[in-house]
Amino acid sequence: MIDLEALRELLLGCCPAAIPSIQVGVDGETYVDISQDDLLGVVYALMQTTNWHHLSAITGSADEEGLQVLYHVWLGAGLSLRVRCGQEAPRLPSLVPLIPGADWYEREAHDLLGIEFSGHPNLKPLLLPDKWDGPPPLLAKDGA
Amino acid sequence: MMGRMTIPIGPQHPLLKEPYSVSLEMSGEQVVAASLRVGYVHRGIEQLAQRRSYVQNLYLVERVCGICSHVHTTTYCQAVERLADLQIPERAAYIRVLLCELERIHSHLLWLGVLAEAIGFTTIFMYAWRDREIILDIMDALTGGRVSHAANVIGGVRVDVTPPQAEWLGGRLDELAGQMYLFESLLHDDRSFQGRTQGVGVIDAEMVHSFGVVGPLARASGCRMDLRRDAPYAAYSRLDFQVVTASAGDVWSLAEVRLGEIRQSISLCRQVLDGLPEGDLAVKAPRRIPAGEAVVRCEAPRGELLYYIRSDGSERPARLKIRTPTLPALMVLPRLLPGLEAADVAPVIAGTDLCIACSDR
Numbered sequence: 001m002i003d004l005e006a007l008r009e010l011l012l013g014c015c016p017a018a019i020p021s022i023q024v025g026v027d028g029e030t031y032v033d034i035s036q037d038d039l040l041g042v043v044y045a046l047m048q049t050t051n052w053h054h055l056s057a058i059t060g061s062a063d064e065e066g067l068q069v070l071y072h073v074w075l076g077a078g079l080s081l082r083v084r085c086g087q088e089a090p091r092l093p094s095l096v097p098l099i100p101g102a103d104w105y106e107r108e109a110h111d112l113l114g115i116e117f118s119g120h121p122n123l124k125p126l127l128l129p130d131k132w133d134g135p136p137p138l139l140a141k142d143g144a
Numbered sequence: 145m146m147g148r149m150t151i152p153i154g155p156q157h158p159l160l161k162e163p164y165s166v167s168l169e170m171s172g173e174q175v176v177a178a179s180l181r182v183g184y185v186h187r188g189i190e191q192l193a194q195r196r197s198y199v200q201n202l203y204l205v206e207r208v209c210g211i212c213s214h215v216h217t218t219t220y221c222q223a224v225e226r227l228a229d230l231q232i233p234e235r236a237a238y239i240r241v242l243l244c245e246l247e248r249i250h251s252h253l254l255w256l257g258v259l260a261e262a263i264g265f266t267t268i269f270m271y272a273w274r275d276r277e278i279i280l281d282i283m284d285a286l287t288g289g290r291v292s293h294a295a296n297v298i299g300g301v302r303v304d305v306t307p308p309q310a311e312w313l314g315g316r317l318d319e320l321a322g323q324m325y326l327f328e329s330l331l332h333d334d335r336s337f338q339g340r341t342q343g344v345g346v347i348d349a350e351m352v353h354s355f356g357v358v359g360p361l362a363r364a365s366g367c368r369m370d371l372r373r374d375a376p377y378a379a380y381s382r383l384d385f386q387v388v389t390a391s392a393g394d395v396w397s398l399a400e401v402r403l404g405e406i407r408q409s410i411s412l413c414r415q416v417l418d419g420l421p422e423g424d425l426a427v428k429a430p431r432r433i434p435a436g437e438a439v440v441r442c443e444a445p446r447g448e449l450l451y452y453i454r455s456d457g458s459e460r461p462a463r464l465k466i467r468t469p470t471l472p473a474l475m476v477l478p479r480l481l482p483g484l485e486a487a488d489v490a491p492v493i494a495g496t497d498l499c500i501a502c503s504d505r
Contacts, residue, residue: 026438027438043474057467061462063454063462070439072450078375078441080439099354099356102357127186128186129185
């Protein structure tokens with residue numbers, strides 16, 4: 001299990017503007033909502049902890065409020081950082097300068113949801129054909 | 145200064161078992177740069193899942209992978225069961241472990257065959273795949289399917305293991321355990337196998353952490369990550385096993401880890417057969433899954449498999465995300481190839497045990 005007190009302290013140190021909310025889900029995963037401005041700072045701070053292991057995945061999805069992106073990390077237990085952005089021209093900072101392994105996960109989110117990752121060195125299609133001209137598949141309306 | 149030449153391998157190529165493309169920039173016999181392209185078998189499974197019911201998706205996710213199909217449904221079912229707050233019967237948890245471990249043995253033997261063939265050991269390839277048939281026979285007898293088993297249902301399992309089946313299965317596992325010396329002697333005594341695999345394609349701990357490499361690839365570099373021990377699911381917390389690691393991170397270490405894991409998996413299967421609790425096979429699951437989200441990670445044969453499901457309370461998931469363990473292995477592969485002689489490219493690619501259909505989804 002993640003030490004929630006230590007996590008709260010770490011978040012207070014790197015998110016001065018807003019205190020992020022922490023919830024433990026039915027799945028035992030710890031979810032933290034942060035703003036996109038704090039993303040790099042929080043990831044960097046987590047990487048300095050002894051429990052840091054790796055970034056497992058990046059999940060983007062669309063809901064009624066726009067887009068949410070979850071960064072699933074493994075710290076000996078699961079932690080997911082949730083960042084929200086609008087559906088119009090979504091843009092997030094890239095994690096690649098901190099974690100080279102974020103590369104393909106961001107390219108996939110770019111393919112499937114059209115999210116731009118600023119600072120990504122090579123944001124080319126990963127799964128979709130180079131000449132894909134349809135909407136990002138996960139944003140397509142049913143039947144598209 | 146020798147001229148440079150680019151060799152494209154794939155998407156269709158005899159060396160590759162599945163479609164992807166590796167482009168090697170060569171200077172004489174030496175690789176100087178490598179790049180990779182995937183997506184040739186992208187089937188849009190995550191998008192499709194949003195249009196299927198939770199039960200239909202069980203059969204869809206089984207088809208993400210043709211080797212580790214059972215662990216996909218196990219991970220998917222666990223995520224749905226967490227959302228619906230279902231506690232599966234103990235007997236079902238044990239049977240899930242049994243099938244997961246049988247699958248691990250067959251995946252590792254398949255890998256050994258592919259590696260052996262890549263370095264010209266056709267005999268070992270034949271033996272490994274012959275002995276893998278023992279596991280496929282067991283799967284066939286237990287579930288009715290060699291590759292797609294449809295053994296899991298949301299809330300438990302569909303298949304039981306009867307006492308006569310358990311006895312027969314134990315005998316087949318003894319048969320397999322008796323063959324393991326052949327592969328272990330290849331590892332420890334065969335100088336030409338060692339010559340082709342030792343010091344080749346080294347993955348170090350820094351690569352493991354920065355690319356999130358998981359499973360046998362991470363354990364061969366001394367990283368003791370194994371979700372069966374770190375975050376036990378199904379019945380793993382009641383069973384005894386060791387996390388097998390090695391230190392060199394080369395292709396030989398990958399073989400050492402995987403062969404050690406086959407031994408551990410055989411032991412786990414025996415423990416399940418000896419201690420199989422009585423009881424039901426499944427609990428009833430609702431058609432509509434309560435709103436919420438769940439992240440579940442399981443230890444697939446190739447390492448951490450992650451499923452994320454978000455439910456809006458309807459009969460279909462609002463989002464199903466699958467991250468298979470091959471993705472980080474693919475990211476690290478272009479870093480392993482530069483500096484290699486052309487002849488070592490095949491064992492290094494085979495060593496990483498890529499599953500392209502899994503990673504493309």
